[in-house]
Amino acid sequence: MxxxxxxxxxxxxxxxxxxxxxxxxxxVAADPSVSVDRDGDTVTVANGTSQVVSGTADAPVGTEIVVRVRSASETEPVFLKSASGVVTENGTWAVAFDFESQRAGDTFALTARFENGTAETEVDGAVVACGEDCAERPPSGTPTPIPEQTPTATRTAGPSAPVAFGENVFLVESGTVAAIPITFDGAGRKEAADEAVVVLGNESESNYELEAVVSDDDGDGQAVLYVDTALAGRSEETLSTSGGDSVRVESETSLESMLGPAEYDVSLYAGGERAGEADDVGSLVIQAATTRAAATSTPSTHAxxxxxxxxxxxxxxxxxxxxxxxxxxxxxxxxxxxxxx
Structure with missing residues (x-):
């Protein structure tokens, strides 16, 4: 016994x-990762249209890859481009950019990341002269799918711009509040408050457009504009500013529902009126809200x-x-x- x-x-x-x-x-699961195809340590593109950037990712099929290209060093004019692709069945991804307006010798920093931010990688890049075989269409063998339309290139403000965004890509989830930092030239001056016109969206392209004037009332040379994506087009409280500053809405498209997930252009003009060419431009990227299910268990006894x-x-x-x-x-x-x- x-x-x-x-x-x-x-x-x-x-x-x-x-x-x-x-x-x-x-x-134990493998950590998510994303990589960029390149020659040596640098991504090389030609100064032509449909320049493909590709890579691999350890992620499920359909995972979105967000790619951003920002001018580096002394490159002028400065620029910012963004595009997105998805992970294919064989673990590859690709996006296409238009570098036709850039010059050979321009340099940039390229960032590729998962939409949910779980993995990110950054590499240096350079623009070379477009030769006879510089394709206007993506070359054969390129990982697919490549988005049919990629966001237009955006330009960052130069060092002498009177007003500029603190950054140029504003990424938020649908229904949350986006913070858009703005800097004003002449910080600390005692004259009348500095002003800047902010234009969000384009009614002909995204069915939504908002124009507002932000005032640096406290004269510290900076302000933060807050955009409530849940109230946009449906309330007078869409916009607010950091303490000591103010904002007034000049016009806004009326919406019947919440501002949808998409990429919206944001333009900045010095002064109290929208005139001439924008001093700085950026993008407000609204992503679909994520849901997280919590698993719970109920033991049968206190012990x-x-x-x-x-x-x-x-x-x-x-x-x-x-x-x-x-x-x-x-x-x-x-x-x-x-x-x-």
Whole structure:
């Protein structure tokens, strides 16, 4: 009798150990990653249309890859381009940019990231002269799909611009508030407050457009414009500013529902009126809101809630395994037979 009890105890210990090892190994997943195809340490593109940037990603098929290209060093005029692609069945992705307006020798920094921000990589890039074989269409063998339309290139403000955005891509989830930082030339002056016109969207392209004037009332040379994407087009409280500054809405498209996920142009003009060419431009990227499901479990007794066990020293997974009496450990089957007294 004693030997049988010892055998049962030994079997339970072996089973519990095997299950713990299997559970731990099964919970370890590869970290998501994204990479960019390049020659050496640099991505090279020609100063032509349909210049393809591609790479690979350790992510499920259909995962969106957001790619941003920003001018670097002394490149003039400065520029900012953004596009997005998706991960294909063989783990590749690709986007196409128009570099026709850039010059050979221009340099840039390229960032590729998952839309949810779980992985990101940055590489240096350079523009070379477009030769005879500089394609107007993506070359054959390019990973697909490439978006049919990529966002137009945006230009960042030069060093002498009277007003400028603190950054040029504003990424938020649908229904949340976007913060758009603005800097004004002449910080600390005691004259009348500096002003800048902000234009968000384009009614002919995105069915939404807002024009407002932001005032640096406290004269500190900066302001933050807050855009409530849940109230846009449906409330007088769409916009607000950082403390000490103010904003007034000149015009806004009326909407029947919340501002949808999309990329909206944002333009900035010095002064209190929208005139001439914009001093700086950027993009407000609104992404679909993510939902997170929380898994819950309800232990049957107070002791189980406290210890996480089922009264015999095993968790629910181990107990179910003991009842079934069969386990797979390292490819070999371990059968446990509990003998009756």
């Amino acid at each position: 004693c030997s049988r009890r010892r055998a049962r105890v030994l079997i339970v210990i072996v089973v519990a150990s095997a299950l713990a090892t299997a559970a731990l190994s099964g919970s 189980e809630r406290e210890s996480g066990t089922n009264g015999i020293g095993l968790g629910p997974l181990a107990l179910s395994g003991v009842v079934s009496g069969a386990f797979l450990v390292g490819g070999a089957a371990l059968a446990a037979v509990l003998l009756k007294d």
